[in-house]
Amino acid sequence: MSEICEQSCNTCSSDCSEDKEEIVDFSANPHELSSIKKVIGIVSGKGGVGKSLVTSLLAVMMKRRGYKTAILDADVTGPSIPKAFGITEKAITTEIGLLPAKSKTGIDIMSINLLLENDTDPVVWRGPIIAGAVKQFWTDVIWHDVDFMFIDMPPGTGDVPLTVFQSLAVDGIVIVTSPQELVSMIVSKAVKMAKMMNIPIIGLVENMAYFKCPDCDKEYQIFGESHIEEIAEKHDIAMLAKLPIDPKISAACDKGMIELFDGSWLDQIIEFLGKEMEERK
Numbered sequence: 001m002s003e004i005c006e007q008s009c010n011t012c013s014s015d016c017s018e019d020k021e022e023i024v025d026f027s028a029n030p031h032e033l034s035s036i037k038k039v040i041g042i043v044s045g046k047g048g049v050g051k052s053l054v055t056s057l058l059a060v061m062m063k064r065r066g067y068k069t070a071i072l073d074a075d076v077t078g079p080s081i082p083k084a085f086g087i088t089e090k091a092i093t094t095e096i097g098l099l100p101a102k103s104k105t106g107i108d109i110m111s112i113n114l115l116l117e118n119d120t121d122p123v124v125w126r127g128p129i130i131a132g133a134v135k136q137f138w139t140d141v142i143w144h145d146v147d148f149m150f151i152d153m154p155p156g157t158g159d160v161p162l163t164v165f166q167s168l169a170v171d172g173i174v175i176v177t178s179p180q181e182l183v184s185m186i187v188s189k190a191v192k193m194a195k196m197m198n199i200p201i202i203g204l205v206e207n208m209a210y211f212k213c214p215d216c217d218k219e220y221q222i223f224g225e226s227h228i229e230e231i232a233e234k235h236d237i238a239m240l241a242k243l244p245i246d247p248k249i250s251a252a253c254d255k256g257m258i259e260l261f262d263g264s265w266l267d268q269i270i271e272f273l274g275k276e277m278e279e280r281k
């Protein structure tokens with residue numbers, strides 16, 4: 001088998017019949033009462049770049065457009081979705097499955113924090129257990145009548161995100177980055193992982209791209225000059241949005257009021273997803 005298997009057996013000349021037996025099918029079916037039309041994964045090559053923020057905003061915006069929307073918080077060791085939506089209640093367990101919590105505007109949400117007795121308890125689990133928990137959010141939760149499910153993926157490109165990608169039927173991914181050194185390498189890793197998994201990349205979002213001075217409207221690139229357009233071009237993927245550093249964003253997340261937040265930065269993705277859904281009809 002070649003050193004990096006891209007699962008493209010038709011074009012690969014390696015004789016790996018023995019290795020093939022080792023390929024494990026991780027794919028899992030959603031709960032029999034679930035109905036999920038489109039699944040969008042939000043990924044980042046590293047933590048803290050705003051993946052949960054972009055996940056939350058996409059769900060809020062699509063809900064505002066009238067779609068039935070859900071968030072599966074697969075970031076098990078850093079679950080920030082319930083806080084951003086101000087959800088404190090726990091998930092309900094029934095004999096037939098788990099029921100997600102509902103946000104104020106009606107977005108279905110499942111997160112490990114809705115199952116922990118105390119949401120400040122750390123999740124000190126090893127990779128396979130974390131991946132297993134995420135898989136259960138897919139198989140054991142009743143996702144009733146969902147148009148768009150947004151998955152806040154575990155950060156990075158390691159074992160856990162890989163297993164999650166293999167288990168869940170993801171239709172497309174959005175890669176979130178910030179304008180710092182190493183971004184090119186980090187994006188390359190995320191792109192390669194998506195290609196290995198055969199998952200279409202919807203495009204790139206650069207978060208914390210600039211800060212706009214409220215007094216003079218001048219834009220400052222706090223983390224240095226952005227090279228995101230070159231990176232997008234290099235990988236032939238669409239550059240979809242640039243989000244500023246905005247204290248109102250962190251305040252909305254901290255106060256659990258992300259659903260009140262307004263901003264048109266992600267409109268290009270929203271339009272794209274809306275079109276995809278129309279074409280599906």
Ligand SMILES: Nc1ncnc2c1ncn2[C@@H]1O[C@H](COP(=O)(O)OP(=O)(O)OP(=O)(O)O)[C@@H](O)[C@H]1O
Nearest residue numbers: 047048049050051052053078155244245246250253
């Ligand atoms: N553009 C922004 N302006 C201001 N604050 C932001 C912005 N983007 C994210 N933040 C804040 O930065 C923190 C990290 O963001 P977020 O949780 O979305 O990152 P993440 O990539 O999901 O992190 P992790 O992978 O570690 O969970 C949060 O407190 C969030 O409110």
